[in-house]
Structure formats: C-alpha cells, structure tokens
Amino acid sequence: DVKVTQSSRYLVKRTGEKVFLECVxxxxxxxxxxxxxDPGLGLRLxxxxxxxKMKxxxxxxxGYSVSREKKERFSLILESASTNQTSMYLCASSFLDGYTFGSGTRLTVV
Amino acid sequence: QQQVKQSPQSLIVQKGGISIINCAYENTAFDYFPWYQQFPGKGPALLIAIRPDVSEKKEGRFTISFNKSAKQFSLHIMDSQPGDSATYFCAASMRDTGNQFYFGTGTSLTVIP
Structure with missing residues (x-):
C-alpha cells in the first residue's frame, strides 16, 4: 500500500512565524x-x-510556497503564518488514477 | 469557481436506510469520477470510482450512478450502517491535467441506530 506520511498531526504556531509542513x-x-x-469549503488545492523542483x-x-527537492518529499511553507491559515492541511500523492492522502496536519495559528 | 457541486452538505439517515449524495459538473472533459470517504482524524480514502463509459458501478453496498447527458453522478449507500458515518467527497478529473482532481465541498453523513 502507498503510504503518505505527514510529519505532524497537530501544530500550534504564533502569528508571523515561518511554518514548515512536511510530507513524504x-x-x-x-x-x-x-x-x-475547511468546514463547508471542502478541499481546496x-x-x-x-x-x-517543479511546482x-x-x-x-x-501566503504559501512549496519545495520539492526530492521526489518523495513535498513541503508546504507558510512564509508568515496568519490566523486565517488555521486549518487542516492534507498532502496527497497520485499515479494514474486516484489520490492517496496523508492523515493531515491540524494547524492552529494563535 | 466550484468545478464540482455537491449536495447535500449534511445528511442524517436511519440505520438500514439508503443514503444518497449528489454531484454535478460542467466540464465535459472530465473522464474519471471518484468518491472519497473520510473519517474524523483521517485523510480521505478512495471508496469507489466510475468512468463515463458506464452508467452504474456497484461495490458491495456502495453504488455510483452516472448520467452523462445531465452531467451528474451520485453515490448511493444501501442498508446504511452507523459505521458509514463519515464525510464523503465526490471528485472529477481529466487525464491531460496530470491527475489533478476537483473536489466537491463534502457531505457529512450521520447514520443513527
């Protein structure tokens, strides 16, 4: 089975911090x-x-950037976290048909 | 704009009943229509999928009905069980966009005993 691993299940960060979410x-x-x-908004890409190295x-x-230096790793970067970026973040990988999702990272920005 | 529209936003069904979730799309280039199931604290997981060359696909208690002319597809869950309580997402994709999926906004299903 394909496995997609997100490094953190829960994160709490302060406004203005640079935040890295990792996915392998x-x-x-x-x-x-x-x-x-987000509730009522579904999944937004x-x-x-x-x-x-392609994005x-x-x-x-x-408010976001990404990095893909190796095929297996895709990082999401919040350059300066804001409270409106409090959300559940999901990483996925795919080949032909179908996504495999990670379990998600619930980020709270305070 | 929302490429795939999903309804209802939430659904409550009695155990043993039929749950029906509907989706509609506009882009006729879509050629793959999966449904994903998400339990609390987990990422969505592929449940069942259909291509537009068939009008129905059944896997156990789960059936997708597809109406190409109406550009609509729906998920039917027969004999709904409390364990089916989850959020369901429909999606659509086309091969030449490198597998990018367009998701509906999700339906929260609660099956009450």
Missing amino acids: QDMDHENMFWYRQ IYFSYDV EKGDIPE
Whole structure:
C-alpha cells in the first residue's frame, strides 16, 4: 500500500512565524499535492508538483510556497503564518488514477 | 469557481436506510469520477470510482450512478450502517491535467441506530 506520511498531526504556531509542513510518500509517485480542508469549503488545492523542483499554483496559493527537492518529499511553507491559515492541511500523492492522502496536519495559528 | 457541486452538505439517515449524495459538473472533459470517504482524524480514502463509459458501478453496498447527458453522478449507500458515518467527497478529473482532481465541498453523513 502507498503510504503518505505527514510529519505532524497537530501544530500550534504564533502569528508571523515561518511554518514548515512536511510530507513524504513511499511509492515513487510523480504527482504530489497540498490541500487545505475547511468546514463547508471542502478541499481546496494550494499547490501541486508533477516532478522534482517543479511546482504549480493551485486555487489558493497566496501566503504559501512549496519545495520539492526530492521526489518523495513535498513541503508546504507558510512564509508568515496568519490566523486565517488555521486549518487542516492534507498532502496527497497520485499515479494514474486516484489520490492517496496523508492523515493531515491540524494547524492552529494563535 | 466550484468545478464540482455537491449536495447535500449534511445528511442524517436511519440505520438500514439508503443514503444518497449528489454531484454535478460542467466540464465535459472530465473522464474519471471518484468518491472519497473520510473519517474524523483521517485523510480521505478512495471508496469507489466510475468512468463515463458506464452508467452504474456497484461495490458491495456502495453504488455510483452516472448520467452523462445531465452531467451528474451520485453515490448511493444501501442498508446504511452507523459505521458509514463519515464525510464523503465526490471528485472529477481529466487525464491531460496530470491527475489533478476537483473536489466537491463534502457531505457529512450521520447514520443513527
């Protein structure tokens, strides 16, 4: 089974901090994605990557950046955390049909 | 704008009843329609999926009905059980976008004993 591992289940950060969310997949998938999940808004795509050192903006990239230095690792960076970035963050990887999601990181910015 | 519209936002069903969740899309280039199930504290997991060359797909108690002309698809959960209580997301994708999926806003299903 493909495994997508997100490094933290819960994070609490202060406003203005730089925050790193890490995601690692173990199946050599080309495609990786970062979503945030908010009640009533569903899953919204932040950034995605089809290859190493390659990134594409999703629907809500403002305030975020990403890094993909190795195929298996895709990092989401909050340059200066704000309270409106309090959310559940989900990483996914895919090959052909279907995503495999990580368990999510619940980030609270205070 | 929302590429895939999902309804209802929440659903309460008695044990043994049928749960029905509906989705609609506009882009006729979509050619793959999965449903994901998410339990609290977990990431969404693929439940069942369909391609537009068939009108129905069944896996156990879960059935997708697909209406290509209406650009709608729905998930039916027969004999709903309390263990089915979860959030369900429909999605759509097209092969030439590198596997990017467009998700509905989710339906919170509660099955009461």
